[in-house]
Structures are given as C-alpha cells and as structure tokens.
Amino acid sequence: MKQEPPRDSEAPDPVDTRLGARLAELRAERGWSLGELAERSGISRSTLSRAERAETSPTASLLNRLCHVYGRTMSQLLSEVESEPALLVRAADQPVWEDRSSGFVRRSVSPPHAGLRAEVVEGRLTAGADIAYDRPPVPGLEQHIWVLEGALDVTVQETEHRIGAGDCLRMRVWGPTRFRCAGPEAVRYALVVVLP
Template sequence: MRDVVEAPDPVDVRLGARLAALRAERGWSLEELAERSGVSRSTLSRAERAQTSPTASLLNRLCAVYGRTMSRLLSEVEAQPSPLVRAADQPVWEDRASGFVRRSVSPPHAGLRGELVEGRLAAGADLAYDRPPVPGLEQHIWVLDGTLEVTAEDTAHRLRAGDCLRMRVWGPTRFRCPEGSADTRYALAVVLP
C-alpha cells in the first residue's frame, strides 16, 4: 500500500510565497532571517516552501521582524480586499499544534490602522508570543464565551464572558484557555500605533 501525500493547503502555499517575497525584498538570506527572528533556517525554509503549516508563534516572530501584524500578513495572501466581507468569506486560519483558530473579521486594507479578529482557544490551549508583531500595538480583548487568561509584561488577567481588557503590547504576551474549562471565544480589536 502506498502512502498518500496530501497536497499543501492553498493558504499555506500563498503564505509561504509571501514570506519568501518579504525576505527577498529585504535581500536577506535564510541564515540572516534566522538570526533576526530566532527561528531555525530549516523551519523557515519549510514554511516558505509550504512543507509545513506555520504556527502562530512562528508567524508572530516573522511579523515582528517584518514590522506588520499577523492580520496584515494574512490579508496579503488573500484576494483583493473589499469593504465588506460576509461571515462565510472571512478567512480562517488554524494553528493545529496549539488549538488556536483565528478568523479575520475586518475587511483587509493595508492603509487602515485598526482591525477586528475573532479568536478561539480549545480548553488547555496556551499561546505564548515572545514579542509583539509591532511594538506598542494596542489591543482590546473582549471575551465572548469561556475564560481567557492573558499575561502581558508579567501581569496576569483572568477574563470571563463579557470582560474586556485594553493594553498596549511592548513585550511578551500569553493567551491561555484553562484546562478543564469550556473553549474560549473572544474578539480582538488591534490598532497599530
């Protein structure tokens, strides 16, 4: 019996191509990007060739190096932006390794500073970002369902349905859905500085 090789996800293919283009625009080798991002050369190469689906943590590191938000990066691999995006057409990206699902709610537009994202974390999911994609990024986190633990610059916040946390992100952050609790769903408003 032969092993079935799955075709790469089309979004991963476009994302890989965009990551390669961003690196090429700066004239960086994979080695230079690895040094700047703290991500191994082999992982970067696999992501650019869509041989692996990048994790949220990996994309966050690359967004920090390229000075853009994750939403902006993901919108760059979608079709031409429209001022209206129907719910069925809003791009969804999943980090299967961590149990994180991200839906870009706002219509993408490179010239605007704000965007709205829906995040879903499975019980026990734990997302740690070592740096913001853009220093000073403003975030408003509104929990719609469940419980969300957010840690920013060593300050922990436990948010429940209806709670909203506003913060500016300068350092590491962590988003966690506690073990044994229901899945968490939240709205994240992101505003560039």
C-alpha cells in the same frame, strides 16, 4: 510505467502555499538569506525553509516572530495572501487560519486595509491551549480583547488577567504576551487590533 512515490501527507493547504510564497517574497525583497532571517527571527533555517515551501503549516508563534521582523501584524501578513479586502465582508468570506498544533483558530472578521489602522479578529482556543508570543509583531500595538464565551487568561508584562465572558481587556503590547484557555470549555473572543 514509472510509479510515483507514495505521499506521506496530504497536499498543502492553499493558504499555506500562498503564505509560504509571500514569506519567501518578503525575505527576497530585503535581500536576506535564510541564515540572516534565522538570526533576526530566532527561527531555525530549516523551519524557515519548510514554511516558505509550504511543507509545514506555520504556528501562530512562528508567524508572530516573522511579523515582528517584517514590521507587520499577523492580519496584515495573512491579508497579503488573500484577495483585496472588501468594505463588507460576509461571514462565509472571512478568512480563517488555524494553528492545529496549539488549538488556535483565527478569523479575520474585518481584514486589514493599507489605509486603515484597526481590524477585528475572532479568536478561538480549545481547552488547554497555551500560546506564548515573545514579542509583539509591531511594538506599541494596541489591543482590546473582549471575551464572548468561556474564559481567557492573558499575561501582559508579567501581569496575568483572567477575562470572563463579557469582560474586555485593553492593552498596549511592548513585550511578551501569553494567551491561555484553562478550560474546561473552549474560549471565543473578539480582538480589536489598532496600529500605533
């Protein structure tokens, strides 16, 4: 009787599996090799290959770079691996995605829809979490960040903004941004994203 080799890790998350398949589809639709996508995104071929095969859970930064290349917001990409969004989305049915390596949890409160330009996202960062995006997924993207609990440091166009509970920052994103939770508590915020 043949024995199966021991598994080094647990089975891939179903969302990561669907996400990997969608990333592979997007690349194939454009006729790009992994090498071409690596050049366009600045992500190594091996990392891209592992993400497409769901051997690794992509980070928020990696997904942001791919969204930029594919001209989508992160919510649009994530919604493509979920079912068709309904008009009413119950809290228990809102898709949640987690970047465990950075301490970032993202809930699509109102998943995007092809005919609409805005969406609402809930973000949570653990104390000490620091996420840098080298570019927006869509240039000129409008964002409104409303801090619900804790404090968030957001850097936009080399200007740092400290946003406390109840504060709201409105911005258009053309270049790098950084989201940091200095702590000591986690931060929870609502993010309204509006396509240009």
